[in-house]
Amino acid sequence: MAPKNQATIEDVARIAGVSIATVSRAVHSPERVAKTTRQKVNQAILVTGYTTNAMARSLRMGRSNIILVLAPDIGDPNFSSTLIGIETEARARNHAILIGHTQNDPQRAIDYLRYTTSHKAAGLVLFTGRLPLSDAVSAMPLPPTIAVFEPVQDAAYPYVGVDDIAGGRKATEHLLAAGHRKIAFVGDTQMRAAFRRRRAGFDLAMDAARVDQDNRLIVEGDGSIESGRHAVELLFMRDTLPTAFMCVNDTTAIGVMNALAARGYNVPLDFSVTGFDDVPQATYISPALTTIRQPRSIIGKTAIERLMALIEADHPATETPKEDLISPDLVLRGSVTTPRQTPI
């Protein structure tokens, strides 16, 4: 069916009646070869069905056109949508995406990072907020690197993400504007930088509205659905209940709504709820969740733009790493309304 042996640059050169150097130039810097020659070469390429051997090219050039994307969890909806942006932008720039799925296993991460050098990866995109801190990693020569969604702890890589502070603030301001004053913040934790910032946005909005500390019910949580459910149980054991729940992410919010429904309450009539992320599930639950939308594919696109700038820069890492924060939008759906007048 297909010719057993792929045509090489030499086949093209022979047919076009030029040297292999000219063919190479015709392909990669067409302006350096005469118009008529270029046409002969293109013709020969068509005839032979020639494709450059990327392996030979990478070997010679010292780097490939592969970008490694390291992610702890491929299934995370944030990941897949961002990947779309990454893939599209990378492809437009003639680069391919290699997926490294770490499952939070440091050994797997190290293996993939090693990949980076053995495959001469052009760049590295990190979805993972933590890098294994073994000596193996710090001694490893990594290609230009960019972090996405969460800045990498203890390492100064440029970072592209959502403006979590602005997002947290927007969600909170929306609840305040609806008339809520006693608001629970669900998902307080020091573990994740993004969550810390959302909390900061919450406080900023509450400060600006002059809501005192007593009316801010801070509940710990790790972003899981269980943590949301648990938060509700916890609050019902305290003496004061909030009228609204500002949740650190959608998953938490879904947990909160589950628990409220289980107790027979109606959202938004009895309690208002906001999320953060706008995961697909946010539309499927009822009522649909009012939330902050992650500008996922924009983040992916921006990350590749920055990364390519790094790759093409001659002096790697001479400038100070930059943070690129993209401001998210509030998505109005059905889980927020004015607080009920009679106490629960």
Add this chain to the structure above:
Amino acid sequence: MAPKNQATIEDVARIAGVSIATVSRAVHSPERVAKTTRQKVNQAILVTGYTTNAMARSLRMGRSNIILVLAPDIGDPNFSSTLIGIETEARARNHAILIGHTQNDPQRAIDYLRYTTSHKAAGLVLFTGRLPLSDAVSAMPLPPTIAVFEPVQDAAYPYVGVDDIAGGRKATEHLLAAGHRKIAFVGDTQMRAAFRRRRAGFDLAMDAARVDQDNRLIVEGDGSIESGRHAVELLFMRDTLPTAFMCVNDTTAIGVMNALAARGYNVPLDFSVTGFDDVPQATYISPALTTIRQPRSIIGKTAIERLMALIEADHPATETPKEDLISPDLVLRGSVTTPRQTPI
């Protein structure tokens, strides 16, 4: 920080006091070098931090250790979970996964297929039921290929997927066992092979239960949430209503449940509903959806096993392509119960 120039096999050879051939052998077929030499080499590798240059290796060997996965939609939950199985298994066999995201655009698909030859990919995994049928593609020399989830139209690639007939049958039998006799099948279409098979399973079960054609309400649909909603509207315009909806996939089922809720009906008290796929959303809606679970990561794992067998086989495609159908399980949740006694 890291040495500017990666150590090469020659550095290792010099330090170990052997030839580069011996180093190569020590790394890739250790049994062929004497124990003491092997130790010297390993020591030298440790000292230099040597990693084989995969580009040089691939160039010499004529193929890389990269497997291209072509998918129309990265965001599809089926895709990501299957990818986990693919990635894990590929990694265990020292291969890496390159993602090609076609967005159903034939041109993008072709570009990625071309990738396959330029990067000397070891293999190809197709998530896409349709291949662009241009001459460009049929003339293209593709590496060993396997289809996943949907067999590829008009092309005889081995295929790993769920046993859709068995799954469709199981779901239908479950409804029959609950006492339903008038059942709607939502999502009838010729366009997708998987859907055709689910329909076949439905008919098989209905035949076995001797349910006549009048009690099978077949409604067209393309698997979208809108098609589910639309099906309900359609059925309410006919003179007979089903007591249960067997939906071709979960997304359709969610649409059906949405529309029923909008009309004020209760699932499962008024109508029972089953889905197919077990997408994450199936647990988030209320009631949680009784459905057929795709054995996703098993499919991914199996696909790579078959693909590697193909890659390692000396005589490509001499055997007839094989179908590997994995039997899915029924997941019991809250959307099915006995039919109500009083008609709607």
Add this chain to the structure above:
DNA sequence: ATGATTCATGTAAAGGTTTACATAGAGGCA
């Protein structure tokens, strides 16, 4: 003791590119 066999290692070619440097022809200018 001798020839045959096995084992461990070395030598060198090949894989397909890109690119520094060389070359040659054309055109411009005095």
Add this chain to the structure above:
DNA sequence: TGCCTCTATGTAAACCTTTACATGAATCAT
């Protein structure tokens, strides 16, 4: 005309492996 510059192309080296083949030593059978 003679010299210089510029442009288009060619030559050959380098990138780093793997592996067929060669070599020499050691082991074995007779």
